[in-house]
Amino acid sequence: MAGEAPELSAQERAGKAFPVSWDQFHRDCRALTWRLNEVGPFHAVIAITRGGLVPAAIVARELGVRIIDTVCIASYDHDKQGELQVLKGMSEAAIKLGGGTGKGLLIVDDLVDTGKTGRLVRDMLPDAHFATVYAKPKGRPLVDTFITEVSQDTWIFFPWDTALSYHPPLRDGAA
Numbered sequence: 391m392a393g394e395a396p397e398l399s400a401q402e403r404a405g406k407a408f409p410v411s412w413d414q415f416h417r418d419c420r421a422l423t424w425r426l427n428e429v430g431p432f433h434a435v436i437a438i439t440r441g442g443l444v445p446a447a448i449v450a451r452e453l454g455v456r457i458i459d460t461v462c463i464a465s466y467d468h469d470k471q472g473e474l475q476v477l478k479g480m481s482e483a484a485i486k487l488g489g490g491t492g493k494g495l496l497i498v499d500d501l502v503d504t505g506k507t508g509r510l511v512r513d514m515l516p517d518a519h520f521a522t523v524y525a526k527p528k529g530r531p532l533v534d535t536f537i538t539e540v541s542q543d544t545w546i547f548f549p550w551d552t553a554l555s556y557h558p559p560l561r562d563g564a565a
């Protein structure tokens with residue numbers, strides 16, 4: 391309707407920005423692996439794409455896991471969450487390795503926010519271990535292991551979504 395304020399995106403609602411560099415992300419993934427090493431061993435890693443692909447590769451490398459599968463889910467269109475869509479489920483081979491319930495499987499994603507994506511995958515594999523690098527309070531109860539909690543009003547910017555760019559100085563005319 392005319393005059394109505396445009397709907398804010400999840401990113402705009404978040405307000406606070408938490409940019410993560412490649413270095414920081416790699417360090418956080420390694421820290422996650424230290425914790426997961428106490429919980430495993432795992433037969434396979436299941437990455438929730440696309441955000442889970444990079445941490446899954448790092449975690450699998452550190453833990454010596456060579457079987458990696460994906461569950462492909464689309465929810466945020468840029469930064470607005472819509473209906474969750476499972477574009478591709480797990481392979482039969484991975485499901486079999488987890489005995490049908492996910493036992494001994496490690497699900498990896500970059501973050502949990504509302505927890506909707508995590509809930510969907512947990513329901514597919516209730517006995518799997520679910521790990522994320524970052525967690526916001528609403529999604530946190532769904533995660534078994536994570537490294538850093540950020541507030542619900544924070545938007546995390548991942549290194550694959552960002553680039554170095556000029557930033558003007560704080561004080562006008564100081565450039």
Ligand SMILES: O=P(O)(O)OC[C@H]1O[C@H](OP(=O)(O)OP(=O)(O)O)[C@H](O)[C@@H]1O
Pocket residue numbers: 438439440441442463464465466467471499500501502503504505506507508529
């Ligand atoms: O806890 P939730 O509120 O469900 O949000 C978390 C999910 O959102 C992001 O994925 P996104 O759907 O943006 O897709 P992408 O991984 O392909 O970027 C992120 O990678 C998580 O998978």
Ligand SMILES: Nc1nc2[nH]cnc2c(=O)[nH]1
Pocket residue numbers: 466501502503544545546547548551
């Ligand atoms: N990049 C990014 N994607 C998200 N999807 C849900 N929450 C977030 C977030 O904080 N950052």
Ligand SMILES: [Mg+2]
Pocket residue numbers: 438439440441442499507
């Ligand atoms: Mg994702």
